[in-house]
Amino acid sequence: MKRKRRKVCLLTAAAVIVTLVHIIPLATIIINSFRTNQEINLSMLGFPKGIDFQNYLVAWEKGGYASAYVNSLIIGAGTAFVELFVIGFAVYGIQKTDCYFKKFFSTYFVAGLAIPAFTILVPLFSFYNQAELLNTRVGIIIIYVATNMSFNYMFLSAFFEGMSRELDEAARIDGATEMQNFIYNTIPMAKPIFTSIILITFVNTWNEFLFSNTFLQEKTMRTVSLRFYNFVGSTSVEYGYVYAAAIISILPVVVIYMFTQDKFIEGMTAGSVKG
């Protein structure tokens, strides 16, 4: 018994050490965001003299984060809610009604997962160019809703499969339309999973790089992550601002993650285990 306890102690120590090493880069970002440019230039590692938000104020101004936050919030929230509507309807239709081509639609959405983003980039760019959708928030939302669809379909579909059908039958016998059944029966039951979908889709769009970097090239339209990408290139020695800007760029998603971690991790890894 004693030997087993010692083993657990050793394993715990190993796990703690690996985790600490793993988050050194993040700790460095946080600590350095409170140090002045001179302090960082003298030594990359060190402790701040105090908690001073000067770097944050400068980085917020210089990086144009006010407009970037507006862009990211509109794009993230817009994508998340539109996504929820269209995919919520689709999964309801496939899982809960006797629709036509049930098998086809279900396979179609799952297979969408295997189409790499690179196949659509070039033709879509040319089309957006002609349709004057480049550098518009609506344009990028249209893309994001489509690219997030397959993942959310699998995630939501797994949940709907486990829901009881009795309520639906009862509602139909009482003469409810499918739309009424969806609004009054399904939505209240699926609320937690709908929240997960909104959060995960929001975080995905906040972090997305390939499409946003290609389709939002105008400065005023850039999202938070893109702003940071440009910001680092534009300053050379003002590392205090760079570290503060990094924190500004990741704070919303880290806060969302920290407060909803179980839901979040479960959602992010859903479907992957099943293959």
Added chain:
Amino acid sequence: MKKIKKTRLNGTFFILPAFIWHFCIIVVPACSMFYYSLTNWNGLSKPEFVGLANFRRMIHDTDFLFAIRNNLIWTVLFLFVPLVLGLGMALIFTKIGKIQMPLRTLCFLPYVISAAVSGKIFTVFYSPYSGVATIFDKLEIESLSNFAPLGDRAQALYAAAFVDNWHWWGFVLVLMMSALHQVSAELYEAADMEGAGFFQKLVHVTIPQIKPTIAAYFIFVIIATFTTFDYVWIMTQGGPAGATELLSTRIYKTNFLTYESGYSSAMSLSVCLFALSVYLILNYMQHRKGDRRE
């Protein structure tokens, strides 16, 4: 009878918005690649049909072939490094007490941080003027005071892969932890009774039990790494002197820097078809195996 038909139609209407949306934005552009890959299109003008010229050019394009080599290195790295790290740590995490939950949260954290931020921050860390090299310089460790992996042709690819792995292995950890939780404890008890050691249990109990997860992991890595883009583009844009050029960055540059959209389409199509066929073959093999066991 009429009523049944009506409800079936109603159900179909629920699906149509998502289907049409996805079809127009994903499937139509993806299929148009088949046509564009046979033209000398520059992205703007009217494409001109050139037959298989793009594909012939591809076979002799040394930049493209070098990108394939880099991509293969990248794929092999990601097939094993995150798996060994993630599975190894998952084995430890599932044996320790409640502390595993906060540790798991911290290990997963980099996964929710955008590639633009982690990529650029690591560029700062890798820089000889602002990064780890300055620390070695202070400590007077001569051999490492010039540490600038992104500027070194031999190291740059691995340096970028290191960051992508840092961001990703926490995800693998969580995946493996949830797979390990589903292995029944009785199997381990039986193995203990037989006097099996750690490695025997790993090889004969754990790995066979979580095989579906590992197989899914391999399939996912192969698909994902063949079109991986973010970290390399953010950190090196394929440099120095093409040392980190991947298929994706090559395709991207051909389209957006030199405007050879036809050729870019041909490369993109080949890569995607290759990835898709690997996916289908592996998927088929996995399912056939599963059937046989039952």
